[in-house]
Amino acid sequence: MSDGPAARRGPGEPWGGVSPFSIKTKLGTLVVIAVLITTGLSMIAVRTQTELRFITVFSMIATLLITQFVAHSLTAPLDEMNTVARSISQGDYTRRVKENRRDELGDLAETINLMADELEAQDQQRKELVANVSHELRTPIAGLRAVLENVVDGIAAADPETMRTALKQTERLGRLVETLLDLSRLDNGVVPLRMRRFEVWPYLSGVLKEANMVASARGGMASGSGSHTRTDVHLHLDVSPPELTAHADPERIHQVVANLIDNAIKHSPPHGRVTVKARRGSYPESLELEVLDEGPGIPKSEWHKVFERFNRGAVRRPHGPGSDGGTGLGLAIARWAVDLHGGRIGVAESDRGCRILVTLPGQPSVPS
Numbered sequence: 001m002s003d004g005p006a007a008r009r010g011p012g013e014p015w016g017g018v019s020p021f022s023i024k025t026k027l028g029t030l031v032v033i034a035v036l037i038t039t040g041l042s043m044i045a046v047r048t049q050t051e052l053r054f055i056t057v058f059s060m061i062a063t064l065l066i067t068q069f070v071a072h073s074l075t076a077p078l079d080e081m082n083t084v085a086r087s088i089s090q091g092d093y094t095r096r097v098k099e100n101r102r103d104e105l106g107d108l109a110e111t112i113n114l115m116a117d118e119l120e121a122q123d124q125q126r127k128e129l130v131a132n133v134s135h136e137l138r139t140p141i142a143g144l145r146a147v148l149e150n151v152v153d154g155i156a157a158a159d160p161e162t163m164r165t166a167l168k169q170t171e172r173l174g175r176l177v178e179t180l181l182d183l184s185r186l187d188n189g190v191v192p193l194r195m196r197r198f199e200v201w202p203y204l205s206g207v208l209k210e211a212n213m214v215a216s217a218r219g220g221m222a223s224g225s226g227s228h229t230r231t232d233v234h235l236h237l238d239v240s241p242p243e244l245t246a247h248a249d250p251e252r253i254h255q256v257v258a259n260l261i262d263n264a265i266k267h268s269p270p271h272g273r274v275t276v277k278a279r280r281g282s283y284p285e286s287l288e289l290e291v292l293d294e295g296p297g298i299p300k301s302e303w304h305k306v307f308e309r310f311n312r313g314a315v316r317r318p319h320g321p322g323s324d325g326g327t328g329l330g331l332a333i334a335r336w337a338v339d340l341h342g343g344r345i346g347v348a349e350s351d352r353g354c355r356i357l358v359t360l361p362g363q364p365s366v367p368s
Contacts, residue, residue, distance in 0.1 A: 286362030
């Protein structure tokens with residue numbers, strides 16, 4: 001953002017702090033030129049014995065022409081600013097004012113453009129919020145629907161275990177609604193993290209189980225929803241050591257792993273394999289997660305764009321019936337959750353497919 005006109009002129013500006021290109025200077029110059037023209041023509045009239053009325057007419061014409069030129073240079077940008085401001089008031093934030101002046105009108109044009117940038121960014125954030133909400137709520141709703149449909153169709157009995165699975169999805173849905181309230185604090189940088197210690201193997205095993213359940217649910221709804229259905233992809237979990245623990249916000253990490261798995265499944269070949277690895281990090285209870293698939297991979301030139309919102313990449317079309325590449329929000333949400341922990345997420349080198357590496361700091365050791 002610009003620091004404004006005062007910052008651009010600087011403390012050593014001549015003209016007593018007034019810019020030589022300011023409107024005040026231009027109007028003062030106009031007055032001086034008009035006086036000089038009138039004086040010059042009067043001197044010519046005295047020397048050539050020309051009638052005063054001719055000199056007066058010539059002086060008025062010259063002054064009016066110069067005044068018209070200066071007035072046009074002042075009013076033309078105001079007309080443009082008025083047009084842009086009217087477009088902004090109607091919701092069109094793409095219009096901008098040309099910043100080709102070094103006076104007060106140039107400063108005003110810059111301010112209007114900055115205002116348009118801010119409004120456009122806020123409008124985009126509102127749209128992204130709606131898309132994020134739809135993306136995140138889809139998973140627990142699909143899982144809950146799968147459980148209830150199995151009970152209604154008689155495929156599964158309404159035993160305590162099945163009901164616990166449905167309750168778990170309902171609880172997750174409630175937590176996501178609470179997360180939406182937390183999103184309002186993002187602008188102030190205040191987002192709560194409910195950090196706790198948990199065992200990695202049973203936790204990730206539950207995430208993979210939910211991913212399989214959601215894939216089955218989508219398979220039953222694919223004809224009506226247009227969602228991808230990849231029940232042929234095998235999910236594999238590799239945790240070493242088996243008793244590995246981590247210190248993080250389980251709900252946020254669930255967002256990370258679920259979205260990474262969902263992305264990996266989309267780009268896996270038929271009957272492919274998606275592997276989730278967990279290893280101990282550098283700090284106590286820190287964690288390193290890897291999600292690997294056997295798909296076409298991501299070109300190195302696209303690595304820096306992978307986690308941008310709405311980026312669906314230049315990679316090959318996802319495999320499987322109905323695959324459309326998703327909304328382009330999953331990896332952006334994963335990066336957001338990792339950033340909240342102060343961790344790192346990125347694409348790593350891999351001999352085959354795509355490899356996403358996540359590093360969570362856990363509890364950094366404090367030197368004595």
